[in-house]
Amino acid sequence: MIEIKDRKKLIKIFETISWLDSKRWGEEKNYNFINFAYDDLTNSEKILTHWICYITDRQIPFEIVWDRGGYVFSELVYEYSRENLTVQQILKRHYEQDQNGRYRFKSQNNDITFASRYISDDYQSIKQTLEVLNEYDRNIIRYIVSIMRRYENREDLLLRVACALHLLTYKKANPNRIKKIINNDQEFENKLKYFKQTSTKAKKRLWCCIRDYKKGFYHRVFTHAIRDIANNNAEAEELIRLWNSLPMDQIELPGDVWNNRSVFRNNLFAEVIDMDRIPKTWGMPDIIRDLYEQLQGTEGIENFYPEQFDVTFDFIPRMCNKKLCEVCLFGKNGVEHICIPTEDKYCPVVLFSCGYIARCQQENCIIREGISEDICIECRKGSENR
Numbered sequence: 001m002i003e004i005k006d007r008k009k010l011i012k013i014f015e016t017i018s019w020l021d022s023k024r025w026g027e028e029k030n031y032n033f034i035n036f037a038y039d040d041l042t043n044s045e046k047i048l049t050h051w052i053c054y055i056t057d058r059q060i061p062f063e064i065v066w067d068r069g070g071y072v073f074s075e076l077v078y079e080y081s082r083e084n085l086t087v088q089q090i091l092k093r094h095y096e097q098d099q100n101g102r103y104r105f106k107s108q109n110n111d112i113t114f115a116s117r118y119i120s121d122d123y124q125s126i127k128q129t130l131e132v133l134n135e136y137d138r139n140i141i142r143y144i145v146s147i148m149r150r151y152e153n154r155e156d157l158l159l160r161v162a163c164a165l166h167l168l169t170y171k172k173a174n175p176n177r178i179k180k181i182i183n184n185d186q187e188f189e190n191k192l193k194y195f196k197q198t199s200t201k202a203k204k205r206l207w208c209c210i211r212d213y214k215k216g217f218y219h220r221v222f223t224h225a226i227r228d229i230a231n232n233n234a235e236a237e238e239l240i241r242l243w244n245s246l247p248m249d250q251i252e253l254p255g256d257v258w259n260n261r262s263v264f265r266n267n268l269f270a271e272v273i274d275m276d277r278i279p280k281t282w283g284m285p286d287i288i289r290d291l292y293e294q295l296q297g298t299e300g301i302e303n304f305y306p307e308q309f310d311v312t313f314d315f316i317p318r319m320c321n322k323k324l325c326e327v328c329l330f331g332k333n334g335v336e337h338i339c340i341p342t343e344d345k346y347c348p349v350v351l352f353s354c355g356y357i358a359r360c361q362q363e364n365c366i367i368r369e370g371i372s373e374d375i376c377i378e379c380r381k382g383s384e385n386r
Contacts, residue, residue: 002290003274009375010272010291014304016329016372020315021308023350023358030356031217032062034070037109038078043225044141045081048133049074050218051140054205055125055169056116068114072105079108080130081138087130095123124172131175132168132182141225143168148242156196158210158246163188163195166206200285204254211251211307214243249292249305252285259284259312263320267378268330284309314354320378329353329372331379339368 004010024030034049041049052073057065076094079085094105103123104115116122136142147164151157167178171191181187212218223240230236253259260283266275269287278287288306295301319328328334329349338348341362349367350356362368374380 001294002287003277004272004291004294005274006272007295011295011298011300012371013268013272013375014292014295014301015366017308017311018301018304019366020311020350020354020356022303023347023356024311024314024354025216027357028217030358032066033217034074035067037071037075037107041074041078042081043221043228044139045074045077046221047213047218047225048081048140049077050212050221051165051169051209052077052126052129054209055129056114056119056122057205057208058122059117064114065116068112069105069116071112072107072114075107075109076105087127087134090130091123091127125169128172128175128178129169132178135179139229140168141222141229145226145229145239148239152242156192156250157242158250159196159199160192161246162199162206162210162251163192165209166195166203167191170203170206200252200255200283200289202255203252204256207252207254207307208310211254211310214246214248214251247305248307249296251305251307253288253306253309255283255285256313258316259309261312261316261320263378264312264316267376270377272375284312311354314356318355319353323378325376325379325381327352328376328379329367330374330376332374334379335367335370335373341365341368 034046034053036046036049049070053065053069056069056073072094076090079093080087080090083090093108095103096106097103098113102115103119104113105119106113130138133140133143136146144161144165147161148157151160154160164182167181171178171181173181181191213222223243226239226243227233227236230239259265265284265287269275273291282290285306288309292301292304292306318324325331326334327337335349338352340348342360343362345360347358347360350358366372
């Protein structure tokens with residue numbers, strides 16, 4: 001357990017992050033949309049395309065993944081769902097070596113290709129995913145719903161869904177072995193126990209997907225997909241209600257290079273927690289989970305949960321990397337320099353900080369009231385040196 005030195009300031013950090021996250025998901029203009037190959041993809045096909053895109057989303061600009069990868073994979077999923085071909089036959093259509101001997105995914109309908117950073121590993125993960133889903137009418141929503149129905153009365157249902165999705169793709173094994181684990185209660189419980197122990201380790205893409213299925217544009221696609229496969233309206237409404245009720249605080253922060261950058265982490269938390277007591281193996285997902293569990297139920301952070309720190313993916317490259325301390329909302333006077341409150345305009349603070357579009361809301365704005373003010377040490381140093 002990390003020692004908290006300034007509880008009030010930590011609550012202010014959590015409130016600020018939660019505010020930024022609410023702006024991120026409050027407008028569809030802030031979402032990343034997939035370049036689907038067909039207009040008539042079903043909702044389940046869109047979710048499977050989204051899942052496969054995240055499989056390949058490693059050390060490559062996400063814009064390329066959603067654009068080129070999304071086009072190729074949606075075409076692949078379209079054929080997988082509708083044609084009576086084996087997984088191997090489907091993949092053979094969309095995976096090739098170029099003239100230089102390098103592998104790539106390809107479209108059958110035009111010249112769009114996509115090569116992920118770890119393409120051989122990604123190919124095997126995609127193949128395993130599709131082979132397992134053969135048992136669920138080639139439908140990832142049917143797979144998820146089967147877990148929801150099986151464990152609907154468990155408090156850790158979201159973690160069980162997460163574990164099942166992790167097994168689907170990221171547990172490297174023969175697909176028949178994966179299916180055996182999923183269908184055997186004792187084996188699944190054993191994997192779930194280990195999953196919970198390692199939930200903050202190397203599961204960025206998994207948590208990003210589950211987050212997307214719980215809020216934003218893909219949440220709507222996800223719930224529509226549930227409605228599409230349900231036997232009747234009553235069952236659909238019950239499943240959607242169950243999914244929507246799953247607690248957001250069970251989702252871990254997707255750890256990445258941005259939220260682990262010391263220029264952000266060390267300067268923001270230097271006066272708030274004992275940095276020397278943090279285990280060297282811990283990244284930000286572990287740190288935020290530990291701090292959240294210590295503050296859980298505290299007044300002021302009712303709307304906060306660890307995944308919200310993913311706004312650092314947008315915040316750090318725009319602010320910390322460019323050393324824009326003078327206009328940082330965690331600085332002493334940063335908000336005063338850029339906040340020009342106007343109800344019918346966009347909020348300049350969130351636009352400048354993260355690139356998010358959000359309408360200005362003057363009344364009860366916690367940022368204008370100074371909740372984030374003078375927390376970051378680097379911002380304070382920058383102000384003193386000017």
